Amino acid sequence: MSNDAILLSATIFLPAIAALFLAGFDKKAVEAMRMYTLAVTVIVFGLTIAVLGRFDASNGDMQMLVKASWIPTWNIYYQLGVDGISMTLVLLTAFVFVLAAMASWSIKDKVKGYLMLFLILETGVLGVFLSLDFFLFYVFWEVMLLPMYFLIGVWGGPRREYAAIKFFLYTLFGGVLMLIAMLMFYFNSAGSELAGGESVFDLLTLMKIAQAGQFNQQIQIIAFVLLFIGFAIKLPSFPVHTWLPDAHVEAPTPISMILAGILLKLGGYGIIRIAMPLCPYGTQYAAYALVALGVFSIIYGAFAAMAQTDFKRLVAYSSVSHMGYVLVGLAVWKINESGATVGINHWQMGLSGAMFQMLAHGVSSAGMFFMVGVVYDRVHHRDLNKFGGLMQKMPHYSALAVVIFFAGLGLPGLCGFIGEAFVVLSTWNFSPLLAIIAASGVILTAGYILWTVQRVYLGPEYKGPHAEDLTPINGREATIGWIIAIFAVVLGVYPYMMLGMMETSVEKLTQDLAAGYNASMDPAAESVTSVSE
């Protein structure tokens, strides 16, 4: 095995292996298990940093490729690799898991089982981001389901069973659709000489075939729709978002952080990594619907958030709204009558903006959920109308919370702004009308976030129950809050740190898609790329 193989495999499987060792801990040694888990997540974060160290941002191709035969009868490989797009998300994942591990101190019963599932979940997520074989991707995708189900279902709130099964069902449904699409690609790839006449699951080969326009238009449209539904559920986009508020509300705080911070990104990542490159024609075919759906999600989520009285539900709906930008950014691919891409740079900006929005949302929404969790741990309710005056009781906490909520609001200088602004700026090129509607989201967002801040943090005194429990945050909580706040600022002030990492990959992706689209339009004239500005 090469160094890359060891490094990437270790990154993925270390948490799962560590989870096995966790089984050997004594049930009583709760503190030791927590520290151990935290240490594991930190080590994994270190490994992702090591991956970053070997990563070359100037290369838009897949790097650090690892390919080993897995199920040879079906041409399935254990294939890993990173490019600029997945690299950033891998970093985010490892980072959020460290924070969530720190936040897991709030879990008091069945700690061992919780931590084991927690670590297995990390393996699943990292696996999804790193795998380059469709089958492997799918396996990791579904592997995440089980731990998540139990993490919500066992350690969640009062309606946890409902929420967990809802989450499971939605995701499984999406997964089955993805499975069918996967088979479509698998069997259709056999017809291409690029796959050597064999059916393959290898994403890189499939992308090449798609780029050469060798999947016909019909297949691309059907497969794209199937894949998109699967990923849109995770994203989540209207109208398949209703699992999210429930799941978020019922999940324990660290799991909400992971759910919002990472799992939602899998939807966006799936669209970028699978749905779009494999169906360039399908992507273009559906582009307007996608953008419209994204815009609608933005507005819808914001309105819905405004009407909530449950603090966590509000944050959950804000996620729907924020992830709408991702969908918009991904799909702003405009073509003219002759099929040439118009303003490819704007599309690149949209894609990068969407990616950045995912990263930013990963930081800010994880932070928001954590902040809700901190206060919930103290007063055990989340009714917005019963809060107020936290600024007086818990100034340190409130200051951090306000910063993080402002990051969610999209305030310049904090992470939320860049993604939203870039996406919105790139949208006019695609459709002025949709761009205007999307932009109007900034008002609504400001509305509900500020109103929330006012209701919870401002005001003279706390009105709800358990006022005496509102103790200032402890060191651990403060550390998490500070890390999130600092990253929110760093990402907001120097976004090129992340955008630069994905620049070439995004550029390559758009060019490949444009080429694939043209090839699909006219199979005879394959590899003719007419990209005009």
Place this chain on the structure above:
Amino acid sequence: MSPEIYSEVGSLLKWLLTAAWLLPLLGFLVEIFGGYWADRKSKVPAYLAVGCIATGFLLSLIALGTWVDAADMNLWAFESAGHSAEHGEGAEHGDDHEHATVAEHDHADAHDEEHHEHASADEHHGNDPLKTAFSGTFYRLGKFGRLDVTLDWYIDGLTVAMFAMVTLIASCIHIFAIGYMSDELTEHYEDHFVHLPGGRHFHRPGRFYRFFAYLSLFCFSMLGLVLAGNIFQVFIFWELVGVCSYLLIGFYVERHSASTAANKAFIMNRVGDFGFLIGLMVIWTWFGVFQFANTDPAHADQAGLFQMVRTHDGTLVTEGEGMEKTVSLQHIEGEARPSSIPYWLLTVAGLGIFAGCIGKSAQFPLQTWLPDAMEGPTPVSALVHSATMVAAGVYLAARFYPMFTPEVLLVIAYVGCITLFIGATIALVVTDIKRVLAYSTISQLGYMMLALGVGGWIAGLFHLITHAFFKSLMFLCSGSVIHGCHHEQEMTKMGGLYKKMPITCWTMFVGVVAICGLAIPFVTLPAIGAVAFSGFHSKDAIIASALTFSSLNPVHSLLFYVPLITAGITAFYMFRMWFMTFFGKPKDHHVYDHAHESPTVMTAPLLILSFFAIFVAVGGEAGPLVTLYGAAEPAHVAMGATDAGNIGLNLPSHEQIHNFHAQAGMAALLVAFAGTLLAYLFYASGAVDPGTVKRQFESVHEFLVDKWRFDVLYDWMWQRPVHVVASWCTAFDKYVLDGLIHGSASSVVKIAQWDRKFDEAVVDRSVNVLGEVTMSVANWFRGLQTGQLRQYVMLIAVSVVSLFVLVFIFFPGQ
């Protein structure tokens, strides 16, 4: 100037101003994280903040000197040029006044930032484009092919003038605030404005350090806004000053009115920013750059916005007519992007950006947040909500002037015109001392916008700077009064205070005279010009521009009469305030008896500011101030334009304005004196009883007290964020006609509730229904499984037979 010298001067300026910009940020960090919550009585944060901003002022002064030196400019040009009245135009162009008579385009080139890419090699003194503007890049935010989003800096006369002004005023206000906020220096601050249930008193630790931290953060944001070299960056800092304003308005977080006002300010600004964003989108899509202009000879091939939209002599090259009309873009030959932009889209972009200015500068129809913003401490009102942030809208409109089509300018003019009238009329009836000033601010900002709209670029900015001084002065005076009267703001409870607080009284007088534009008529001094305070000069310039404009475009003559009349109203309400506060009999003896003059730390800034309020505009339009920033004037302004745009607007040239100057000045002065006299009659001499007049005009008075019932209208508008401009008009009509429009911020909540219901009723329900259907089918199946063996066996037979029948029906080949 050679490229070497250019880059040398440029980087020096950049470092000076960047340092001045970042110092307050440093101050903010230290103040916030310095652990001052442990020592609530420490004044260190205040000294730190003052130190930062004062150092910033010094650096700005150095930068100003450097810039003047580099631009080879003679600020006192009018001395050699004789009386400003005759040679103002030449003088304001500084050193090259010897070229004043050469052809227009030469003249334009000489002091415009726009340059031709080959111009750097041009040794001709008058045409050297590099000497008045410097630009460059800090770092990159993101790059997408040819699209490059960066943080830039752009330094010209306007930048350095704004820097000096902002830092100077901010320094004064910081010092003032040390005194004003001193009652926060305690562990147990009791807030009488917060009413707890049960009549308890609200106690909290003092937040002295936090106040100064916010002020520092604001200064950082404001300076960043001025230094910004591209429109996107402006947007970033635009929002940052907005959030600082939010934090400062809501400084008393426990007061519900304060936090609501803060939210209102922020959200109203966001409405404007929505327009701003649309403008940005258009620009980004069609131009692909955000930089104002690129004057760096090292990167001469990268044209900025202004360089693209106008030729180097400042004309807009258009083709076609009507909706087909397009504007050709310059400097982009050989690049694969559109070489033209539809004219209407450029107009939309301009309107979009201006929508941002409307929000920030509290213009009609988004003006209502500014009076509410007076919930913040008075130094905040002085700094943020009169002198700097709200003027940022005007600044941006001026900065972005080359991008505006005549249609946009006309909109700006009318918006300004409406605003200045609304603001002034409401100020007539307001009795809260700070709110008088707030409405006055709105009105004055309207003047500035009007000036920009009618082609008086110089006049608008002139008023911006003079207004900053005298209005911040007046706010500080009012702060001093409030402080002296123990947080009493109602003028109806004051009176006769001049005995108790003479310094405040007379510095306030300076401000009042300045804003009213009073002068000694018919007296002009050599080397100084008219004998008057700063306000006279700038208001004079605005009225002159307006008069010129309306004489060129008689259709729009309202744009002259309204501001003229309003000048009288201004004088009336300002003197009303002054008289009511300081003269007459004390109306509330409790207030009067406890009133006292403020300490030196507060009065000293008053004196400094009065000095500037008097002298900053010395020399009028030929004075050093105008010379300084006038170098940044866009090329096309001086020439004027005839039949411009689709609507055939005539914009005045410098020369034309100059011709109307004396006429306009006289009219304005006359009106101002009339207003002053009236105020004297009403409130000082007692010759007329204000109460009688009030009763006679009961309905009008009530209407004005209700602030033209704008708040109602504004709430209603939330329903239509997308069609915001259209709904403004129709809703306004409706409102004015019947005044019955209901609605509140809850309308949004209603939509949201409906939305949630939909979510629960439809989307969730459909999932549940699916589940129920499955369940019922399952139950039906269960019913089939009766457990009756005989039925089972029967079923074998039935099944076989039915299958056989099916085979018969579906068997192929028949």
Place this chain on the structure above:
Amino acid sequence: MSVNEIIEHALKGEILPRSVQIFGPEIALCLTILALLFVRMFEIHRRLPTNLVALLGALIAFLGVFSQFMYVKGGSEIPAMMALFQAWGLTPEGVGEVGPYFTGLLVHDQFSVFFRLGLCLFLVLMIALTVLSGIPDSEDGQDFYTLLIGSSVGMMLACGANHLLTLFLAVEMMSVPSYAMVAFQKGRRQASEAALKYVIYGAGAAGVMLYGLSLVAGVLGTASMPELAAQVSTAFAGGSFVLTNPVAVTLALGILMVLAGLAFKLSLVPFHFWCPDAFEGAAAEVGGFLSVASKAGAFALLVRFCIALTGNPDPSLAGLNLSLGIGLGVAAAVTATFGNLAAYSQKNMKRLLAYSTIAHAGYMLMAVSALVIIRGANPSGVPGLTSAGLDAEARRCLEALLYYLAVYLFMNLGAFAIVALIRNQIFSEEIEDYRGLAGEAPVLCVCMLICLFSLVGLPPLGGFWAKLEIFASLFQAGRVHWFMWVVLGIAAVNTVFSLFYYMRVLKSMFLTERPVGARSALVPFRSAPGLYVVMVSVPVLLLGVLAGPLSQTANNVARILLR
């Protein structure tokens, strides 16, 4: 081959040694039955427990099949296996050679070895489970094991059935002991009721099937399965297979009746009614046996029967193939949907598993229908697939079925075993009573979780891979006939729906608290039951993660069979 020829061959003595060699494991099982009877007769079961005897016999048979399997797979050259090969006296001419034996009544190939291996393995595991759960007490252990082993022998016969007579015999041999096994808990009213239903239903189905067999054999003039297809094309030479032809009608009726009999064994809708009742009435162990082993045997028969009918590429038979395939597809889709929907509202765990068994039979039948469709396809009529491609796809269908059965063996046995073990602790099989068990018997619950999620078909468990193979074969069959895509869609939707009821069990186990006063079920990891369930569950996981070897083997098996 007529019977007199058969007798002649047997008497010549050429085939008999080979046949005995191949039939060795079955003979070993028969001897075990004898041994069990002797143990009782001589009253030595106090010293030599019957379950040990049965286990020993099953192990011996398993080793026999295993050595045959390895021999067939790897040839005689595997050093590690030499001792076993010699012990069973395997020779290249005997086991090493594929072909009919016992004068053509049975056939020996990879397919039958594969199935027999699975059945023997299952038998071993089953007996081990009964040892642990103690369902037959020492008094009637012999009877139980006799029935169990006897039924297994019948299933092993079914795997190699090469003649319609063996087909029928196998069905009866499988069924008759299992009737008795269902009734084994003599005192239970439910057991006797279930057994009565089962036996009557089963006897009726057998009768119908036999009548069908008589028609098929009579019309075609042969009862030897390899000759069926050729006879069909001879019978319809020139003319096409339409219903105006009375012979065709008779044949179709016959085939239908045979399939109905098999459908009964497979508990396909509408022949499934016995299944939930029998499972609920019988002990969980018996349920496991019925749901796994008898399914495997029946599927072996079904595949043999279908292949026998469809091997011929004669275009006149395309209609027969297509309607057979689509008919099976419809039955499969209906069965899967019905099973899943009906399982929703079950409160009894065994009953739930019974419906789950029905549903899974539906999934597996999908593979058979895809196989029939693809084998009946005209190579020139399918875009993108050559004749060789079609063969590969057909192999894939069979591979899917075999893989599914292999995984199903472990996951379903695991589920039933856990039900049995839990029953031994809390004396209940109601889902309601499983609440909060995870805290007390985590091993059982985690293994249950693995088994049930594998039944749902979630990666990385074996059930996922199996289901994926089925889906893939359906997808490819859809290119031959679009209807298979419909079936695929139904299968996909079913997968999602099936989640609900499996989840209900797990929810009860994991997400709720153990009610106060409930019987505790302490099954630690380091106990025999704990190890047993782990042993059964680990293959489920392994088959999902390392699907390659088994998939390869199954593919080879399919290649030989379809050659």
Place this chain on the structure above:
Amino acid sequence: MNAYLAVAAVLFVCGVMCMATKRNGIGVLMGVELVLNGANINFVAFSKYGLLGLDGQIFSLFVIVLAAAEAAVALAIALNFYNNHLTIDVDQASELKN
């Protein structure tokens, strides 16, 4: 041959009817026997007049033996059921339903 087949068919149909209508468990079993015998007649007829040859005869022999075995088991179970329920009316066997 057709006559034999007709007889067989009649037997088959009678058997099925018997299975479906009899309330008595033993009666149902008798119906099964009828069905099996119908098949036997088929086999023998095909053996004699068709191409099936000796196979048919042997088939029917096996069937007879099997039927006996099956009947034995079935009767035992029916007896068991009677012991538990004191009836062999199959309609009484309806405890197992949900």
